[in-house]
Amino acid sequence: MTEWLVDSGLGLALLLLAAATLYAPRLYTSVVFFMGFGLLMAIVWARLGAADLALAEAAIGAGLTGVLLMGALREHPPRTERAPRPRSLLWAALLPLAVLPLLVEAILPLSGGAQPLPAQVDAQLAYSGVSHPVTAVLLNFRSWDTLLELLVVLFALLGTRQLALSSRHPHPPWPLLLAWCRWLAPLAFLLGAYLLWRGAKAPGGAFQAGALWASAIVMLRLNGLLPTVSWRDWRLRLPALLGVTVFVLLAVATWLWGAGWLVWPPGAAKALILLVELAASVGIAITLALLVMGEDRELRP
Amino acid sequence: MNTALLSLSAPLLAALWLLLTHRRQAPVVIVASLISLVAAVFSLYQVIDAGEQSLALGGWESPLGIRLRLMPVSAMLLTFTALIHSLVGLYAWRSRHSQTRHTDYWPLSCLLHAALAALWLSHDIFNWYVTLELLGLVAVVMVCLAGPKAYGAALRYLLLSLAASLCYLLGVALLYGVYGVLDVSLLAEAARADPSTRTALMLMTVGLMLKAALWPLHLWLPAAHSSAPTAVSALLSALVVKGPLFILWLLWSRVAPEELGQAAGPWLALAGVGALLVGGWSALRAPLIKLMVAYSTVAQLGYALLALGLMLHWRELSLDAALWLFVLAHGLAKVSMFLAAGEMQSTLGSRRLDSLKGATQTMPVAMFAFAVAGGSLIGLPPSGGFLAKWLLLLPLLQNPAHWPWALGVMLGTLISAAYVFRVVAISFDRARPTSPDFNPDRFAQWLSLLPALLVWGMALISEQLILWLTGATL
Numbered sequence: 001m002t003e004w005l006v007d008s009g010l011g012l013a014l015l016l017l018a019a020a021t022l023y024a025p026r027l028y029t030s031v032v033f034f035m036g037f038g039l040l041m042a043i044v045w046a047r048l049g050a051a052d053l054a055l056a057e058a059a060i061g062a063g064l065t066g067v068l069l070m071g072a073l074r075e076h077p078p079r080t081e082r083a084p085r086p087r088s089l090l091w092a093a094l095l096p097l098a099v100l101p102l103l104v105e106a107i108l109p110l111s112g113g114a115q116p117l118p119a120q121v122d123a124q125l126a127y128s129g130v131s132h133p134v135t136a137v138l139l140n141f142r143s144w145d146t147l148l149e150l151l152v153v154l155f156a157l158l159g160t161r162q163l164a165l166s167s168r169h170p171h172p173p174w175p176l177l178l179a180w181c182r183w184l185a186p187l188a189f190l191l192g193a194y195l196l197w198r199g200a201k202a203p204g205g206a207f208q209a210g211a212l213w214a215s216a217i218v219m220l221r222l223n224g225l226l227p228t229v230s231w232r233d234w235r236l237r238l239p240a241l242l243g244v245t246v247f248v249l250l251a252v253a254t255w256l257w258g259a260g261w262l263v264w265p266p267g268a269a270k271a272l273i274l275l276v277e278l279a280a281s282v283g284i285a286i287t288l289a290l291l292v293m294g295e296d297r298e299l300r301p
Numbered sequence: 302m303n304t305a306l307l308s309l310s311a312p313l314l315a316a317l318w319l320l321l322t323h324r325r326q327a328p329v330v331i332v333a334s335l336i337s338l339v340a341a342v343f344s345l346y347q348v349i350d351a352g353e354q355s356l357a358l359g360g361w362e363s364p365l366g367i368r369l370r371l372m373p374v375s376a377m378l379l380t381f382t383a384l385i386h387s388l389v390g391l392y393a394w395r396s397r398h399s400q401t402r403h404t405d406y407w408p409l410s411c412l413l414h415a416a417l418a419a420l421w422l423s424h425d426i427f428n429w430y431v432t433l434e435l436l437g438l439v440a441v442v443m444v445c446l447a448g449p450k451a452y453g454a455a456l457r458y459l460l461l462s463l464a465a466s467l468c469y470l471l472g473v474a475l476l477y478g479v480y481g482v483l484d485v486s487l488l489a490e491a492a493r494a495d496p497s498t499r500t501a502l503m504l505m506t507v508g509l510m511l512k513a514a515l516w517p518l519h520l521w522l523p524a525a526h527s528s529a530p531t532a533v534s535a536l537l538s539a540l541v542v543k544g545p546l547f548i549l550w551l552l553w554s555r556v557a558p559e560e561l562g563q564a565a566g567p568w569l570a571l572a573g574v575g576a577l578l579v580g581g582w583s584a585l586r587a588p589l590i591k592l593m594v595a596y597s598t599v600a601q602l603g604y605a606l607l608a609l610g611l612m613l614h615w616r617e618l619s620l621d622a623a624l625w626l627f628v629l630a631h632g633l634a635k636v637s638m639f640l641a642a643g644e645m646q647s648t649l650g651s652r653r654l655d656s657l658k659g660a661t662q663t664m665p666v667a668m669f670a671f672a673v674a675g676g677s678l679i680g681l682p683p684s685g686g687f688l689a690k691w692l693l694l695l696p697l698l699q700n701p702a703h704w705p706w707a708l709g710v711m712l713g714t715l716i717s718a719a720y721v722f723r724v725v726a727i728s729f730d731r732a733r734p735t736s737p738d739f740n741p742d743r744f745a746q747w748l749s750l751l752p753a754l755l756v757w758g759m760a761l762i763s764e765q766l767i768l769w770l771t772g773a774t775l
Contacts (some may be wrong), residue, residue: 110475110479111496124365140361141366145428149431151435152435159438159442160406244319248317255306261306261359263360268463
């Protein structure tokens with residue numbers, strides 16, 4: 001009974017926060033609601049037993065996206081206050097009402113559906129090199145998806161670079177913030193490294209570690225504790241591209257000298273997975289930090 | 302199969318090399334495209350010799366891992382992608398009017414190539430979602446290369462593309478919830494016509510139609526394709542919109558249970574006729590050169606959708622060949638048209654269609670390329686467009702009861718003839734020609750003629766093409 005109450009309360013709060021984000025009178029309020037939505041979403045994932053997703057959602061959905069939106073709001077304050085028009089509200093109410101019965105009809109039979117895959121994952125887990133099923137799926141069974149996902153993150157960075165935005169120049173830091181930051185940033189790095197290492201056995205891994213490291217970098221940059229580096233500098237490009245490069249080179253190497261594309265040799269599976277995870281988390285950290293902070297402009301000649 | 306993967310990894314490695322060294326070297330890109338082309342041709346030969354091939358990535362069998370599959374259609378699309386990339390790369394490198402020579406176009410076009418190759422080879426509905434994300438993102442980024450004036454169109458493209466991705470992903474989640482597998486072949490064995498499957502297919506279809514700009518969900522395409530740099534417009538129109546179409550085709554012809562396909566067929570075909578008429582009409586009224594070419598893409602995609610819908614409704618397998626012939630013929634013709642249009646608009650100094658007055662005299666080669674490519678879009682024999690249209694019309698004309706569809710195709714042809722001849726007629730108006738601002742770039746104009754000639758050359762190997770394509774579906 002209590003569980004049911006908690007779950008329905010969470011669901012209702014999610015819906016309310018979503019509506020508040022969409023229809024708040026000021027953009028600033030919307031952004032705050034959006035960050036709240038991300039945090040609540042993380043709790044919902046945790047309730048559903050998806051700890052990996054909860055960690056990623058809390059770090060990226062609530063944390064980094066929030067900083068990004070706040071920064072965008074500061075650089076480009078809205079020119080007009082928005083007032084929801086009655087007609088758009090009407091559409092927003094009608095469309096879900098029309099789709100809802102279809103979705104309910106489709107989702108209801110799923111509760112009893114047989115799921116053969118989790119059992120298969122458990123059966124093969126011993127041969128995957130790691131003991132956490134999520135990591136096994138992401139970096140061994142379906143590593144091709146993960147390689148392409150890393151490319152998606154890279155594309156996002158390349159995309160924002162085309163827009164030739166200037167990097168953010170933070171306000172002069174506040175002494176208390178500086179003091180806190182000197183404590184928090186090393187802690188975040190350490191925690192990220194721990195998550196990365198734990199990923200082989202328990203929830204955690206490259207995306208979560210990368211996101212944590214990225215937030216530490218963003219924090220340091222916002223307080224002016226890190227120098228700005230230009231994309232022209234290979235010392236920035238190499239770590240940003242590290243994850244994808246290592247993954248692709250390993251794929252080609254396993255084809256040329258191994259048993260086939262992305263087939264990890266049985267003994268070396270754990271080492272290779274850790275190598276990929278380490279490279280990927282460095283790449284993700286740098287990429288996410290660059291997405292949020294921007295880099296020194298150099299693009300348009 | 303390894304050659305197909307080589308065709309995927311060559312552009313990917315080239316892109317990483319360019320990004321790491323931070324150079325904008327066109328020759329690297331062109332060499333990578335050519336390597337990819339050779340590898341793709343080899344894989345095509347292998348498929349024709351030995352039939353469909355598949356490869357379990359990571360050595361894990363399909364419900365657990367991801368299985369890539371090389372079908373004749375995917376091998377042909379792989380070759381086609383590499384061919385178009387080499388041609389367009391050559392244009393972007395050598396043309397004097399190329400706006401993309403000193404931008405990040407080079408790594409991005411390589412990444413686009415790799416994303417498309419990954420999509421053609423994939424046979425897994427979740428892996429397709431990832432490739433769709435890649436494709437949508439890189440396409441938006443490439444539209445942004447045109448500078449701030451294209452940002453509006455690019456942003457609209459991005460938002461709609463993301464909404465479409467979410468729609469598709471919800472469908473994938475439903476299918477996974479019902480059947481517990483993601484591989485297309487396994488899904489095809491298990492699929493039943495229950496409400497969950499129907500809703501999932503509906504959601505995925507809406508997402509894919511939005512991404513492929515199929516009428517009535519095409520509204521983002523004209524602005525995005527016409528505001529992109531010329532080389533990018535050519536790639537977007539010839540290749541990018543075909544990716545979601547490929548998934549839509551496999552989804553309905555392989556995964557969907559027969560009765561659902563039969564029920565959905567007429568609606569898809571109706572949307573196809575709608576695209577032909579509305580897109581054609583908009584192309585006829587478009588004031589700008591590239592906008593007209595972009596609207597013509599909306600119209601031409603209607604043929605493919607019509608072929609898909611009718612194939613599902615009647616289970617007529619020759620229509621599959623018609624669909625893919627349309628895709629190949631349209632892709633080649635569109636590259637030609639966009640390159641010619643780009644050359645003409647930058648040499649004549651105006652984006653407006655009326656500035657083409659006297660172009661037959663001042664820029665004969667580019668105008669000829671435009672007209673020849675237009676001939677294939679109309680479907681004049683013996684072009685590739687004619688071949689596809691003939692295959693589409695055969696089953697329509699055999700049965701008198703099918704006259705409404707035949708009428709739709711005829712009207713579409715009439716409109717496409719009208720918009721092509723409108724341009725040609727303006728260009729023959731030599732009384733007050735727009736004088737070109739300087740000596741035109743001959744090489745780029747001849748280059749734009751090449752794909753148009755290729756599309757007419759498709760007639761020479763038509764029998765082979767049809768055999769390969771129908772062999773794929775039997």
